[in-house]
Every structure is written in structure tokens, then in C-alpha cells.
Amino acid sequence: LRVIAVTNHKGGSGKTTTCVNLAAGLGEKGRTTLVVDLDPQCSSTNWYSVPNGGRGVFGVFADEAELADLIEPTEVKGVSVIPASAWLATAEKTLAGEIGAETILRRKLERLESSLRRSSSRRPREPEAVTIGDYLQYGEKDPDKLWLAKLREAAPEERDRMQEERRQERTERARSTLYDYVLLDCPPTLGIVHINALAAAGEVLIPVEAHFMTLIGLGQLFQTVDLVRERLNPALRVTGVLPCRVDIRTRHCQEVLESLRAQYGELVYRTVIRENVKLAESPSARKPITLFEPRSAGARDYRALAEEIVAQESRG
Ligand SMILES: Nc1ncnc2c1ncn2[C@@H]1O[C@H](COP(=O)(O)OP(=O)(O)OP(=O)(O)O)[C@@H](O)[C@H]1O
Ligand SMILES: [Mg+2]
Numbered sequence: 001l002r003v004i005a006v007t008n009h010k011g012g013s014g015k016t017t018t019c020v021n022l023a024a025g026l027g028e029k030g031r032t033t034l035v036v037d038l039d040p041q042c043s044s045t046n047w048y049s050v051p052n053g054g055r056g057v058f059g060v061f062a063d064e065a066e067l068a069d070l071i072e073p074t075e076v077k078g079v080s081v082i083p084a085s086a087w088l089a090t091a092e093k094t095l096a097g098e099i100g101a102e103t104i105l106r107r108k109l110e111r112l113e114s115s116l117r118r119s120s121s122r123r124p125r126e127p128e129a130v131t132i133g134d135y136l137q138y139g140e141k142d143p144d145k146l147w148l149a150k151l152r153e154a155a156p157e158e159r160d161r162m163q164e165e166r167r168q169e170r171t172e173r174a175r176s177t178l179y180d181y182v183l184l185d186c187p188p189t190l191g192i193v194h195i196n197a198l199a200a201a202g203e204v205l206i207p208v209e210a211h212f213m214t215l216i217g218l219g220q221l222f223q224t225v226d227l228v229r230e231r232l233n234p235a236l237r238v239t240g241v242l243p244c245r246v247d248i249r250t251r252h253c254q255e256v257l258e259s260l261r262a263q264y265g266e267l268v269y270r271t272v273i274r275e276n277v278k279l280a281e282s283p284s285a286r287k288p289i290t291l292f293e294p295r296s297a298g299a300r301d302y303r304a305l306a307e308e309i310v311a312q313e314s315r316g
Contacts, residue, residue, distance in 0.1 A: 001113055002313075003182045004239070005201035009224075010217050011188035014207035014244030016043040017279055018305075019185040021298070024288035025306030027078030031180040034071065037084035038197055039187040045083040048074045049286040058087035060108045061193070062094055067112040073174035076288055080174040084185075091193050101192060102232055106200035109182065116178045181309075190224065198228040203239040210246045210256045210272075215263075239312060242305065243272040271304040 006015045006022075016039070023033040036057060037044045045052045050072045059065030070082045095101040130146050140146040151162055184197040198204065204225055208214040222238065229236045241264050247253050260268050273279075276298035282289045289298040 001179060001182065002203060003109060003184070003201045004203045004205050005184040005186055005197040006205045006207065007184075007186040007194065007197060008206050008208060008217075008221060009188055009190045009194070010209070010214065013188075013209050013214070014242070014273065015188075016047065016185055018205070018207045018242060018244065018273070018302075019183045020044050020047045020283075021279070021289045021302035022305055022309065023079045023181070023183055024076050024290040025302045026181060026309065027076055028290060028303065029306055029310060030078070031306075031310065032078045032080075032177055033181040033183055034080050034082065034177075034179040035183045035185060036067075036082045037185050038088065038193050039084055039185055040086050040088035041187070042084045042086070043283070044185045045081060047283045047286065047288075048076065048079070048081050050074060050081045050083050052083040052085055054083075054085065055087045056083040056085040058085050058091065061088075061091050061104055061196075063104075066115075067108050068115055068175055071171075071175045073170040076291065079288075080177065080179070088187070088193055092191050095192050102195050103199050105196040106233070109200050113178075116176065119176050195228065195232075198225065198236060199232040201233070202235055203237060205240050205242060206238065207242045207244045207273075208260070210243045210253045212252070212256060215256065215259060218264075238267055240309075241268045243268065245275045246272045247275045248272075269305065269308055271301060271308050273298070273301045273305070276301070 006019050008015060019035050023035050026033050035044055035048070038057060042052055042056075045056070055062070055064070057067075057070060059070060060067055067082060071080050072083060073080055095104075100107075130141055130143055134146055135141060138146055138149040140149050147162075147166065151159060154162055184201060186194050186197050206218070206221060208218060218241070225236060225238055241260060243257055243260060246257070257272065274297050276289075276296055278293040278296040279289055279298035282292040282298075285292045289296060289302060293299055
């Protein structure tokens with residue numbers, strides 16, 4: 001389980017875009033990811049079209065809920081989400097004076113991991129295999145397609161029951177999966193929720209807009225990470241700076257990339273995310289770029305990033 005905080009206190013640097021599309025890219029490679037939306041704007045919750053009627057992840061900060069009970073399945077392979085809610089904006093007030101407020105998320109994540117380790121060893125992670133009888137009758141080997149074939153033939157009242165049953169099944173599966181990755185989509189403010197993310201994570205992934213101003217803000221962010229490491233989370237390290245919205249044709253962008261690499265060296269991912277209008281359009285389609293425009297530059301870039309993230313594991 002790699003817990004990665006996707007963070008940058010500068011707004012609009014590509015945090016949400018990276019969480020949503022990296023998770024989808026990892027899913028294509030057969031990995032499972034839990035995206036935890038920590039932003040009261042609920043951008044990644046909405047992008048994945050996950051229902052966010054309740055208080056969502058705020059419930060764990062208010063100590064009303066466990067993370068496991070908040071996990072929602074998505075239509076994207078290998079990806080589940082813990083939704084945010086506007087309540088998160090009140091976390092600062094709710095947690096004022098609370099002892100250990102900065103490490104609530106860490107404790108809840110540890111609890112989630114140990115409960116999943118216990119339960120997922122007993123439960124199959126994959127959906128039920130297709131039986132020979134079903135295969136002969138419907139000619140489908142893929143469980144999802146088989147289900148659709150059955151749905152098409154079902155009577156209308158039977159359909160509702162089938163859909164509800166499937167929703168429950170998928171939710172149960174999402175809540176019993178031992179995920180490979182947890183991606184924390186951080187808010188653009190350096191408040192208590194953001195500190196919780198840094199205290200809970202093993203790694204920090206920093207998306208930066210390829211612009212001169214980012215170079216200044218980045219130093220501050222590294223200082224914050226150092227401080228959190230010193231005081232709250234000795235294991236925390238920055239595993240990557242990700243240049244986003246890169247327009248390779250402009251001289252300005254080239255220079256920013258060069259100074260990033262000069263200053264942070266190996267910490268800068270080889271993958272850069274190019275400026276791609278399809279990335280900006282995909283939230284309104286409620287799909288990650290890999291499903292919305294599988295051949296776009298954006299999809300290719302996030303696949304390359306997924307590849308690089310996975311490769312970090314063999315480097316240790
Ligand atoms: N590579 C890209 N090409 C084009 N547009 C992009 C790209 N990456 C991000 N954007 C757009 O830039 C804006 C900011 O991106 P995003 O929401 O991912 O940033 P953020 O860091 O999560 O913002 P916030 O701090 O508000 O949470 C969005 O409108 C998004 O669609
Ligand atoms: Mg965001």
C-alpha cells in the first residue's frame with residue numbers, strides 16, 4: 001500500500017487532474033487505487049460521478065465514520081473513491097483544540113489497512129467467474145458483458161432488482177479490496193486537512209504548472225514537507241515533482257523545465273503532462289482521460305506517469 005499525497009498549496013496546479021487520471025492509468029495496468037478527495041470543492045468526487053450526498057470524508061475527521069464505510073466504487077477499472085463534501089471547509093473549526101488533530105487521517109488509514117488485510121484474504125477480489133451454463137446461453141465470457149446481456153433480457157421489475165443487487169455487490173467489493181495505492185487529492189490551502197494528508201502519507205507527489213512563479217512557491221512547499229517530516233511523520237519523502245500543463249513549443253516552458261531539473265534533479269519525473277484541452281474537457285464527461293479520449297496526448301502522458309510510478313517500486 002503506497003499512500004501518496006498529491007499536493008501543492010498553489011491552486012490550479014493539476015492536483016485533481018493528476019489524481020483522477022493517474023488512478024485510471026494505474027487501473028489499466030491492473031493496479032487498484034483508492035482516491036481520497038480531501039478538497040471541499042469535491043472536484044475529484046464529481047469527476048468520478050460518485051454520489052456525495054452525505055458528509056463524506058469529513059465523517060472521519062468528526063470521528064463519526066471509518067474510511068472503510070465511505071468507499072464508493074466507480075465505473076473505472078481498479079478505482080474507488082472516498083468522496084469529499086463541503087463540510088470539509090469546517091474542519092478547521094471542528095478540530096480546533098482537539099488533541100492529535102493532525103494525525104487523525106493517519107490513524108484512520110492504518111485502521112483501514114489492517115481491517116482490509118484481515119478481510120480481503122478471505123474474500124475474492126474479482127467478481128464471480130462466469131459459469132459454463134451462462135456462457136453457453138449468452139455467449140459471453142466477460143462477467144460485465146454477461147450481466148448486461150442478462151439485464152437486456154430481464155423484465156422491467158426484475159431490472160431494478162438486478163441493478164440494486166449489482167450496486168451492492170460492487171460497493172461490497174470496493175470496501176473489501178486491499179488497494180495498491182491511496183492517492184490523497186489535497187485542497188489548495190495549507191490547513192488542518194492538508195497537514196493530515198502530509199502526516200498520513202509515505203510520499204508526496206507535487207504537480208507544478210510549468211511557469212516561473214511555481215519555482216518560488218515550490219521551495220516553500222519543500223520546507224513544509226521538511227517540517228512535517230521533523231515533527232509528525234519521519235517517513236515522509238517527496239517522490240516526485242510532476243511538470244503539468246507543459247507547452248513544449250514555448251521557450252519559457254523549456255526554461256522552467258530546465259531550472260526544475262537543475263534544482264531538483266532526479267526528483268522531477270521524466271514524464272511531463274502536456275497542455276491538452278481534452279484533459280480540461282473530461283471532467284464534464286465524468287470520465288478520466290483514458291476513457292474519455294484514450295488516444296489523446298493527455299491519456300498517453302498519464303499512462304506514462306503510471307508506468308513511472310510503478311517502476312519506482314522495483315527501484316525501491
Ligand atoms: N495538462 C493540462 N492541460 C490542460 N488543462 C489542464 C491540464 N491540467 C490541468 N488542467 C486544467 O487546469 C485547471 C486546474 O487543474 P486541477 O483542477 O487539476 O488543479 P488543482 O491543483 O486540483 O486545483 P485546486 O487547487 O483548485 O484543487 C483545471 O481547469 C484543469 O482542467
Ligand atoms: Mg483540485
